Amino acid sequence: GNPRHIGKRKLAWTIRNINAMTRESLEPRRWRLQQTKIVPLHSSLELSRAFVTWCHGWTQNQLVYFIRQAPVPITRENFEATVQFGTVRGPYIPALLRxxxxxxxxxxxxxxxxxxxxxxxxxxxxxxxxxxxxxxxxxxxxxxxxxxxxxxxxxxxxxxxxxxxxxxxxxxxxxxxxxxxxxxxxxxxxxxxxxxxxxxxxxxxxxxxxxxxxxxxxxxxxxxxxxxxxxxxxxxxxxxxxxxxxxxxxxxxxxxxxxxxxxxxxxxxxxxxxxxMKPKDISSKLPKLISLIRIIWVNSPHYNTRERLTSLFRKMSNEIIRLCCHAISLDRIFEGYVSSSKEDLQGCILCCHAWKDHYLQAVQMHTEFSSRGWVLDQTSIFAQVDAFVQRCKDLIEVCDCQYHFARWEDGKQGPLPCFFGAQGPQITRNLLEIEDIFHKNLHMLRAVHGGILDVKNTSWHEDYNKFRAGIKDLEVMTQNLITSAFELVRDVQHGVLLLDTFHRLAAREAIKRTYDKKAVDLYMLFNSELALVNRERNKKWPDLEPYMAQYSGQARWVHILRRRVDRVMTCLAGAHFLPHIGTGEESVHTYQQMVQAIDELVRKTFQEWASTLDKDCIRRLDTPLLRISQEKAGMLDVNFDKYRSHPAPSPHTPLLQLSQEFNSRLLTPLFIILSLSYITICLLLTFYFFFFFFFFNTMIGQAQWLIPVIPALWEAEAGASLEPRSSRPAWATWQNPVSAKNAKISQAWWHKPIVSATRKGEVGGLPEPGRQRLQ
Structure with missing residues (x-):
């Protein structure tokens, strides 16, 4: 239907219902229901509350009340005498006063x-x-x-x-x-x-x-x-x-x-x-405000006392703190928005420092050019500001801890570092354990959310000290983790990767000491590499490949050594996160000296090679390598230079060089060693031959005088007498000067027997004089 008609019907219904309710409330039968609520002085208020409740919760700014004092019928004649009426407005205290x-x-x-x-x-x-x-x-x-x-x-x-x-x-x-x-x-x-x-x-x-x-x-x-x-x-x-x-x-x-x-x-x-304005933009407005306050101080007849000016400057400090608090979001700080929150906190700190600096400049200028002393209480003015700056520094420390121990950057966690090697998974687990402990400490600190920025809240110091104690434990755990991670580092590249991983933690003073120590160990590895290359460079005969020429091979060998140290030095030079320490500077200086020495050796080798070249070698390039054969028509002959000191290169030159190198480096020393061994063996055999010949001959000469005796002994054993025979045995036909001499000696000894046969057929020795003679 028409909204206007609907509105009229609602208004009519409202007026009719109010009239009906008013008539019903004035009837005697209704009076008994409301009689208990009527008391002196408060009856109008009670009735108004009852009327508001009765009207289905309608809220009115002004109500009209009617109070009947006696249960009598109300007529036009007795209305004013029987009914008390009036209005009650919304605020109850003004209504009561009226x-x-x-x-x-x-x-x-x-x-x-x-x-x-x-x-x-x-x-x-x-x-x-x-x-x-x-x-x-x-x-x-x-x-x-x-x-x-x-x-x-x-x-x-x-x-x-x-x-x-x-x-x-x-x-x-x-x-x-x-x-x-x-x-x-x-x-x-x-x-x-x-x-x-x-x-x-x-x-x-x-x-x-x-x-x-x-x-x-x-x-x-x-x-x-x-x-x-x-x-x-x-x-x-x-x-x-x-x-x-x-x-x-x-x-x-x-x-x-x-x-x-x-x-x-x-x-x-x-x-x-x-x-x-943001806190970082407020500092430009502060000199004008200080000047305006000074104008009030100098010109106001009443607002010029020390107490009121100190109070005004203190209120200005409160205003700056209030503006800074509006710019700081504690929720963003504890939700990991580290970068943006630190910018806001740094802006607040700079604003507070700028306020103090501008104030001190104004004091200095006023003292210099005014006869009226600036005798305000500076401690009272900046006490709250200094406390707020310290509170901001505490929150910055909280942000740094989130970046160091939980990898929070700006609302997102950074990727978990990857540790290679056998201990990699264990190091990762230890790192995640440190993060879990940190998040527990952070949750406990966040529980005091309401009073963090309130500089008068003294409970913050106790809660923050508990948080700091937990952080110190995490720092010790991180130091142990860094130490264990470096136990298996054997090369500079691996060490640089680990230092890059833990670089974000090096900003903490406790961890920085361990980080610097591992950086020193890294440079010591580099020094070991330099010492090894230096020993290789100082070899008199470098280990060249057989197919390499003398000068070019030596130059390439030296170039390989330099490339080895250059690769390590490039890795160190790109590590911008390494601390500047004395050991590192010494290592770089040693590297530079080695590079200069290597360059000098390459230049010297080139000069030595250039000195072996013929002065006219350039003109020989004009001689063709092939020519028409003069001996055989239609054929080509090789036209190599007959006067060159070295053979021209050919497809077989590398193989020939390899063969020459093999002969010069392997066969020749082997032939010399075998010859010396053969000569030594021959000399030893000759010596042993003459020694055994002389010894055998001597032994035979000493034993030949017993030759005539032994047969006699055999005959005596058979029962014959011990006498020399005249006939010569067959073995006596083999004579030589030595054996003849021995035979004569043995014949002489027969006349002086030295042994005798016993009854039992044994040979017994003579008495002591004869035995001594034998000896």
Whole structure:
């Protein structure tokens, strides 16, 4: 249907239902249901709550209530006498104040039927209640309103003075005014000692203070206040003089607040611009702000004290800290956004340092060109700033730990390094274990999320120290891991890869010592490589391949040695992460000296080869290698140079060089060794031959004198006598000079027997003289 018609039907339905509900609530049968909720003074509020609940939760800014005092039928004639009605607005305290001051208070103060003592007692408490209720109602809006008793407003002061009870009630109101004014005057001390307030809050305070003091000043000249003052003046009240003194302070404070607001207003626009700037861009605006504060200091008649200027600069420090806190995201820090979070934290630290530097420059300039000393409390101004800078450094350390121990870079974890070798899987497992322990410590630190950036939160230091203790344990574990990883390093390239893997951890002081030690070990490996190459280079006869020429082979051999050290040096030169240590510089210097020596050896070898060449070798290139044969028609002859000192190269030159090299290097030494061995063996055989010949001949000559004796011994054994025979045996036909001599000796010995035969057929020796003769 038409939305307009629908709206009309809803409005009509609403009005009809409200009218019906109102009629039903006024009927006697409905009255019993609501009777228990009606109590004095609170009946309107209870009824309004019941009415709101009854209307299906509708929210209204203003309600109309009807209260029936007696269960009688309501007619047009008795409506005003039977029903009490009115309105209740949304805020309950202002509504209560209007109800009490507009409805109940006039009736109570105008009532003369009560006994005097009860009336005075009730009126006294009612004045106190209205004074507190009025003060509370306007303090919600930031204003101070004096409660003026309406009881004596229509009476002359001379008449009121005669009523002592009424005068006491007016003195009670003036005491309440005095307390209110003192609170307003002491509010400045509260804002000056505010720890988290900024310059904009200071400006807003002086604006509210100016409005508040101006409002109080206007109230002090109102007719009601003046009337109370005149009554108490006639009554010679002791409370009037303190109140008049405070009233004068209010007037002076109003003028002072207006002056301070005027001067502080020049700071409003610059500070509002800071709210939209990043911390790294704030430093350019700080000199102007310091100059504006100095202008206020020099020109303001009231805002020029040491306490107020120190407080203003401290509020400026608070403002800078607040802006920096808005730029820092703790969630991003603990979620691994290391790079961007560190940039934000570094920007905050630079902003705080710039603020302090600009302040010190302004102090120096003011001291140099002004006769008025700069006597502000610098420690109080920058105490919070220094604490905040340290807090930012702690968070940067947290970011660094995430980068070092958990591989977080900017919201993502870097790839896990690959360790080769037999210990590679174990090293990887140890590295993952370190990451797990770190994440547990980080989770514990994140639990204090709410108070990390609050410099007044002292519990942060205890939590952060626990985190640091866990990090120290991880540093020890990482040092052991680096040491175990380098146990199997045997070449420079492998060591460079490991140092590159652990390079991100070298920024930590504890791990850096182990890292530098392993870098020294790496350079020691390089020194060993250089020493090995140097020994190879210093060989008198290098180990050349048989097919290589003398000079070119030696040059190539030296080039291979240089390429070996160049490859290692290139690896070290590309390792930008290696620390600069003395051992490394010495190794590089040794390498450079070796390279120079190798280059010099190559140049010398080339010069030696060039010296063996013929001076006219260039012209010989013009001679053709083939020519027409003069002996055989139609044939070609080889036209090699007949006067060259070396044979021309041919396809078989490498094989010939290999054969010559084989002959010169293997066969010739082998032939010499075999010849020397043959000669030695011949000499030894000759020596042994002559030795055995001489020894055998001598032994035969000594034994031949026994030859005639042995047959005699055999015959004696057979029973014959021991006498020499005249006949010569067959073996005696073999004679030589030695044997003949021995025969003569043996014949002579027969006449002197040296042995005798016993009865048993044994040969026995002669007595001792004969045995000695044999010997």
């Amino acid at each position: 109800l009490v001051s507009g409805v109940f208070a006039p009736q109570i103060f105008a009532n003369t039927t009560w006994p005097e003592s009860i009336r005075n007692h009730f009126a006294s408490h009612l004045h106190k209640f209205l004074a507190c209720l009025t003060d509370t109602r306007y303090k919600l809006e930031g204003h101070t309103v004096l409660y003026i008793p309406a009881e004596a407003m229509n009476m002359k002061p001379e008449v009121v003075v005669k009523d002592k009870e009424l005068v006491q009630r007016l003195e009670t109101s003036m005491i309440h005014w005095t307390r209110q004014i003192k609170e307003v005057l002491s509010a400045q001390e509260t804002v000056e000692t505010g720890e988290n307030l900024g310059p904009l809050e200071e400006i807003e305070f002086w604006r509210n203070r100016c409005m508040d003091l101006s409002g109080i000043s206007k109230q002090l000249v109102k007719k009601g206040v003046k009337h109370v003052e005149s009554i108490l003046h006639l009554a010679k009240s002791s409370y009037l003089a303190p109140f008049m003194k405070l009233a004068q302070q209010i007037q002076d404070g109003s003028r002072q607040a207006q002056s301070n607001l005027t001067f502080l207003s020049i700071l409003k626009e610059p500070y509002q611009e800071l709210a939209f």
